[in-house]
Structures are given as C-alpha cells and as structure tokens.
Amino acid sequence: MSESPRAQYRQTLARFFARWRSTLLLALLAAALAGALQNAVAAWRARIDNAAIGALAAGRDVETDSASAPELIAARVEYLSAREEFDKARALLEPLDAAGRDELSAIAHYDLGNALLRRAFDLLERGQLEPAGPFVELARREYRRALQFQPAFWDAKYNLDVAARLVRDNPQLEHSGGDELPADPKKIWTDIPGAPKGLP
Incomplete structure (x- = not known):
C-alpha cells in the first residue's frame, strides 16, 4: 500500500529539518545574540547620555x-x-x-x-x-x-x-x-x- 501525499509531505519536511536543523538553530542563536548586543549597546549609550545631561544640568x-x-x-x-x-x-x-x-x-x-x-x-x-x-x-x-x-x-x-x-x-x-x-x-x-x- 502506497503512502498518502500527506504522509509523503510530512516525511519530506522531516528530512529537510533533520538536514538543516543545526544551521537554523545557529542562525536563530546568532540573531538572538545580535539583538541582545544591540540592546546592551543602546542601554550603555543611554546611560552615558543621561550622565552627560546630568553634568550639564549641574553646571559642568x-x-x-x-x-x-x-x-x-x-x-x-x-x-x-x-x-x-x-x-x-x-x-x-x-x-x-x-x-x-x-x-x-x-x-x-x-x-x-x-x-x-x-x-x-x-x-x-x-x-x-x-x-x-x-x-x-x-x-x-x-x-x-x-x-x-x-x-x-x-x-x-x-x-x-x-x-x-x-x-x-x-x-x-x-x-x-x-x-x-x-x-x-x-x-x-x-x-x-x-x-x-x-x-x-
């Protein structure tokens, strides 16, 4: 008995994910790290700017x-x-x-x-x-x-x-x-x- 088209489709997807799973996981990890780094830099810049604004307000x-x-x-x-x-x-x-x-x-x-x-x-x-x-x-x-x-x-x-x-x-x-x-x-x-x- 031959497999149904739906079963064949699922098997194709399973083979695709098995082959590319590690690459996709690495890409997602890299994107998450890049986002975290960008947020950290933005927070650091905001702290620096706030300190400078405070210095100006204090007369420096x-x-x-x-x-x-x-x-x-x-x-x-x-x-x-x-x-x-x-x-x-x-x-x-x-x-x-x-x-x-x-x-x-x-x-x-x-x-x-x-x-x-x-x-x-x-x-x-x-x-x-x-x-x-x-x-x-x-x-x-x-x-x-x-x-x-x-x-x-x-x-x-x-x-x-x-x-x-x-x-x-x-x-x-x-x-x-x-x-x-x-x-x-x-x-x-x-x-x-x-x-x-x-x-x-």
Missing part, C-alpha cells in the same frame, strides 16, 4: 557633536545659552534640527531666544539701546524658528510678542543688517588717526 560642560543624541544636544544648547555663549549654542541647532525631533528643536530655539532677550533687556536697563537691537532681532528669529517646529508653543508665541512690542515701543531697536551692527561711516572716518575732517 560636556562636549557634543552632530552624532550626539538629540536630547544631549538640546541640553547643551540650554547650558551654553544660559552662559551667553550664543555662537556655540547656535552652531548646535543645525544638527539638532536635522535629527527630526521637532519638540526638542522647538525647546532649544526657545531657550536660545530667551537668553538673547535677557541680554537685550540687560543692555536696555543700562541705557544701551543701539547694542540691544541685534539681540532683540536674534531673539525674535529664534522664537519664530521654535514656532516653525511647534506652532502651538504658547510660551514662544508670548515671548515673540514681547520682543515685537520692544521694537514697536523703541523703533531704534529695529535692525535690518543681519547679525552685525551697522557701521557709522562718520564715526569710522573721524576716528582714524590723522584723517582729515569732512569728506575725503
């Missing part, structure tokens, strides 16, 4: 680069902004924005905007209206960037309005020359030693 600087975790970059932007290291903080915003973490980008731009606006207020309180202008403009720019990432970011909207009111109340704060203060040709010319008065 930690170097970052474009490959750093977005959370770490955002924490360093806040650290540098609070210490008025504006150029270093702004340099970190590009890799942070490229990471695609909109909420972190919004917070980082907002933090930098706040630091710039605080600097502007400090200058205004000392009666230094002209130097305050660029800081107000840069703060407005950072608040706008924060709102591009998080349109419902109410604090950024409010602070943008505060900066805009400063400009409305003090039109001399309006600054259209980018990040540089406009040069006063009259002052430059007369300040050069030995330069004749009047037109050249």
Whole structure:
C-alpha cells in the first residue's frame, strides 16, 4: 500500500529539518545574540547620555557633536545659552534640527531666544539701546524658528510678542543688517588717526 501525499509531505519536511536543523538553530542563536548586543549597546549609550545631561544640568560642560543624541544636544544648547555663549549654542541647532525631533528643536530655539532677550533687556536697563537691537532681532528669529517646529508653543508665541512690542515701543531697536551692527561711516572716518575732517 502506497503512502498518502500527506504522509509523503510530512516525511519530506522531516528530512529537510533533520538536514538543516543545526544551521537554523545557529542562525536563530546568532540573531538572538545580535539583538541582545544591540540592546546592551543602546542601554550603555543611554546611560552615558543621561550622565552627560546630568553634568550639564549641574553646571559642568560636556562636549557634543552632530552624532550626539538629540536630547544631549538640546541640553547643551540650554547650558551654553544660559552662559551667553550664543555662537556655540547656535552652531548646535543645525544638527539638532536635522535629527527630526521637532519638540526638542522647538525647546532649544526657545531657550536660545530667551537668553538673547535677557541680554537685550540687560543692555536696555543700562541705557544701551543701539547694542540691544541685534539681540532683540536674534531673539525674535529664534522664537519664530521654535514656532516653525511647534506652532502651538504658547510660551514662544508670548515671548515673540514681547520682543515685537520692544521694537514697536523703541523703533531704534529695529535692525535690518543681519547679525552685525551697522557701521557709522562718520564715526569710522573721524576716528582714524590723522584723517582729515569732512569728506575725503
């Protein structure tokens, strides 16, 4: 009596698994080990990043680069902004924005905007209206960037309005020359030693 097709199929499967069982087991073991290693590395990186973020929060600087975790970059932007290291903080915003973490980008731009606006207020309180202008403009720019990432970011909207009111109340704060203060040709010319008065 011949075997049924179902029995033949089972025998074929049994022979296949008998032949390839050790290879399949090794492949499964390798995949499990690779997954475990990947999880261990991710956990180790998370511990390192958390320690670095804690150091920044405690007031100790930690170097970052474009490959750093977005959370770490955002924490360093806040650290540098609070210490008025504006150029270093702004340099970190590009890799942070490229990471695609909109909420972190919004917070980082907002933090930098706040630091710039605080600097502007400090200058205004000392009666230094002209130097305050660029800081107000840069703060407005950072608040706008924060709102591009998080349109419902109410604090950024409010602070943008505060900066805009400063400009409305003090039109001399309006600054259209980018990040540089406009040069006063009259002052430059007369300040050069030995330069004749009047037109050249």
